[in-house]
Amino acid sequence: MAALILSCTSQQDADTKIWAWMVGKTTTTAGQWDYYFQKASEAGIDAILLECHGGYPEEIPADADGSSSFADNAAIQIIQNALPFAQKYGIELHAWIWTINRTELALRHAHPDWYQVNALGQSCLDIKLYNREHYRWLCPSRPETTQYLKERVAELASIKGLAGVHLDFIRYPDAILPYGLHQSRNVVQDKVYPLWDFCYCDTCRENFKALTGIDPLDLEDPTSDARWMQYRWDALSAVADALCQEIHNHGKIASVAVFATPEESRKLVRQDWPAFHNVDVFFPMIYHKFYDWDDYHVLTATREGVTELKTNDNNGVLCSGLFTGHVPQDRILEFMLYARTGGSTGVAFFSLEGIDRNHGYWEQLKTAIADFKNKDESR
Ligand SMILES: [Zn+2]
Known part of the structure; x- marks a missing residue:
């Protein structure tokens, strides 16, 4: 399906395609939609990943008749409200949703x-992991999880005019937080501790026991057990495969937001993303300062991802995600070129709101994007 993206545009366009993440609400006004899409268009942004279901989703009662449908009416409404403005400014619109991390109260x-x-037997519903109200995670091993998420994905993917569905938080909760966040979050994570080690629900334990004869709770050091790690990676990959297939069933582009490199992803959040199938675009969030990395790591992290996708015969393309808070406005092009040199296809920015809050950023971004696109033409 990577071909789907390239078929509607040239390879050169894909190489210089600029994406940005943006948050949408049902209360976003027509004036606000118009402002953001116009600014994005003027800056040279080609596609917007619009959050319509985040950590604090709006919940509109399913049906007036009181049926028990879980239809995400708020997400659908947000996309439908945004679409005319995306079309007005020629911007490709993707519906961005949180995936395994689902907080809706109805569910x-x-x-x-x-x-x-977790490995202490606590449900993530009963504790406030990292003191975050929104850290509530579905078990990827349960068929009900996949079914539920497929329905949510399908109701968005069937919206006419929408280009794709973008899956975020398609991972486990952080077994270890990115290193640059330990101090501010007040955690000591020199190794994986049971409080942060998921998923030991009955289904996962039974499945693993059926495979290996071992109850994962009996493992002395669960993190060093290759089979138990692999089991959890595979359970998550299977959900990603199924959801991206569902997106394709509706003729839409499937993309995922993933951690910065495959190695860190597997270790920190048990996300073996080079093994995800049916993904058209991988967006590693190379928010380098959260990892205590220097700037050049944007290039090396990009390269690691591209290399592993190739090793895995994965046809998905990689588009590096940059955090504008870590990219000074007078060095935007430099960071974009780190990504390109590492093998990134286009560049994505988090986020439109972040750009808007930073005085002068829009103008600098516009210049950098124009230079980035020109550099490609002169290659
Ligand atoms: Zn489980």
Whole structure:
């Protein structure tokens, strides 16, 4: 399906395609939509990943008749409200949703048993992991999880005019937080501790026991057990495969936001993303300062991802995600070229709101994008 993206545009366009993440609400006004899409268009941004279901989703009662449908009416409404403005300014629109991390109260109340459990036997619904209200995670091993998420993906992917669906938080909760965040979050994570080690729900334990004869709770050092790590990676990959297939079933582009490099992803959040199938675009969030990396790591992290995708015979393309808070406005082009030199296809920026808050950033971004696109033509 990578071909789908390239078929509607030239290779050169894909190489210089600029993406940006943006948050949408049902309360976003027509004036605000118009402002952001116009600014994005003027700056040279080609596609927007619009958050329509985040950590604090709006919940509109399913049906007036009181049916128990979980349809995400708020997400659908946000996309439908944004679409005319995307079309007005010629911007490709993708619906960005949080995936395994699902906080909607209707679901939590109806199916608490679908949620992940840590190695202490605590459900993520019963504790406030990292003191974050929104850290509530579905178990990828449960068929109900995949089914539920497929329905949510399908109702968005069937919206006419939408280009794709973008899956974020398609991972486990952080077994270890990115290194640059330990101090501010007040955690000591020199290794994986059971409080942050998920998923030990009954389903996962039974599945692993059936495979290996071992209850993962009996493992002395679960992180060093290759089979138990692999089991969890595979369970997550299977959900990603199924959801991206569902997106393709509706003729839309499937993309995922993933951690910065494959190695860190597997270690920190048990996300073996080079093994995800059916993904058209991988967006590693190379927010380098959260990892205590120097700037040049944007290039090396990009290269690591591209290399592993190739090693895995994965046809998905990689587009490096940059955090504008870590990219000074007078060095935007330099960071874009780090990404390109590492093998990135285009560049994505997080986020439009971040750009807007930073005085002068829009103008600098516009210049950098124009130079980036020109550099490609002169290659
Ligand atoms: Zn589980």
